[in-house]
Amino acid sequence: MGTGIVATxxxxMPGLHAPATFVWALDAALLVFLVVAAVxxxxxxxxxxxxxxxxxAQFWGAPPMALMTVGTGALLLGSDWxxxxxxxALxxxxxxxGTVFGLATSVLVPLRMIGSGERAFGGWLMPVVPPMVSAASGALLAQHLPEGPFRQAMxxxxxxxxxxxxxxxxxxxPQIWQRLVQHGLGAASTVPTLWIVLGPLGQSITAANLLSGVHVLPGQAAFGVLYGTxxxxxxxxxxxxxxxxxxRxxxxxxxxxxxxWSFVFPLGTLVTGTSALAARVPSPMFTGVxxxxxxxxxLAWITVALRTLGSSRTGASKPAVPPPVQAVRGTALPATGSA
Structure with a gap:
């Protein structure tokens, strides 16, 4: 996810197509490696x-997003190779x-939380973001479909x-904000997950504007710009x-x-959302931002990737998993993520 969003x-970005293609290739290789390792x-x-x-359970939302990010990169960048x-086809x-997997997580994981008494944190958004990624990625695929009922249905x-x-x-x-107001930030390991909120926000801006480019319904373009802005x-x-x-x-x-890694993918969705707005409304403001x-x-990707590699070599990340999992009953979360 984090590596793939840098590519997509x-x-x-002007002049970055070739470098982005190499990053996509790296991301595709990582996906294959991780799938094999998981199996x-x-x-x-x-x-x-x-x-x-x-x-x-919240982080089961990451795999479907990783699949679709690599797929989108294949269409935007990998087609050159x-x-x-x-x-x-890929x-x-x-x-x-990713869509089937993501729909499953968006239903099953929230159901798991009913009656659990757990406090909300940014990770709760992970299982429900994949359908938004499906919407944005699906809009790109729809552009390659011939006009007709199937394209409209898509x-x-x-x-x-x-x-x-x-x-x-x-x-x-609102539950995340209420927890912050009533219980504070909690353990430092929870702070990066605040950035996950940007995931559905940025991805929805991207999806709304990409869908507006597939003209099958009246008012699509206006919806994309108004909602997106x-x-x-x-x-x-x-x-x-x-x-x-x-x-702080x-x-x-x-x-x-x-x-x-929560610093990376969510911020990346805001980049794609801002770029999508810039494509719809030629504006120096959107382009500059x-x-x-x-x-x-x-910069975030380089920093987190280097720290991840360093931790992998020293094994520093392994002991960090159990304590936060236990601490989540009060405030924290597991030290997990997706590259």
Missing amino acids: AGAS RRWTWTTVREQLADPVM IGLPAAL DWTLWTL VLGCYALFGVSLFATMVIV ITWGFALLWVATAATVTV TARRGLPFALTW AVVLYVGLV
Whole structure:
């Protein structure tokens, strides 16, 4: 996810198509490696244990988003190397798998939380964001469909997926804010997850404007710009809030955990959303902000990737998992994430 969004966000940046293609290739290789490693190491017992845990279960939203991010990169960037037909076939396959997987997490994981008594944190958004990623990725696929009923059905389906994620987000974000107001920030390891709120916000801006480019319904273009601009304003407010909290926490000590990947993918969705707005409304403001955000995205990715590699070599990240999982009963979360 984190590596893939650097590639897909870079696809819209002038002069970065070639470098972004290499990042996509790296991301595709990482996906293959992680899938093989997961198949070799995971058992049904491990899966059931993670799904039974009210904290670990949230992060099952990451795999479907990772699949679709690689698929979108194949269409936007990989087609230069593997050809458009192969890129479309790969994207359709990963989009279908990711959409089915994501719909499952958006239903099953929230159901798991009913009556659990757990406090909301940013990770609660993870299982409900995949349908929004499906909406944005599906809009790109719909552009390659011939005009007719199937194309219209694809677009309408993407709008439905958009709604699944949007309204789930509208239910969860107030709970996260209420927890912050009533119980404070909690453990430092929870702070990066505040950035996850940007995920559904930025991805919804991207989806709304990409869907507006597939003309099958009246008023699509207006909806994309109006919804996107309004949501973009709130997203920038959240950036300011999350950045302030992060800086304050860092001054006291912000220990590295894999939750630092929360700094990357959500910010990347805001880059793609801002770029999508800039494509619809030629404006120096949107273009300039997109460039600034992308620079921040690359810096965040480099920082987190290097810290992840360093922790992998020393094994420092392994002991960090159990304590936060136990602490979540009060405030914290597991030191997990997705590259």
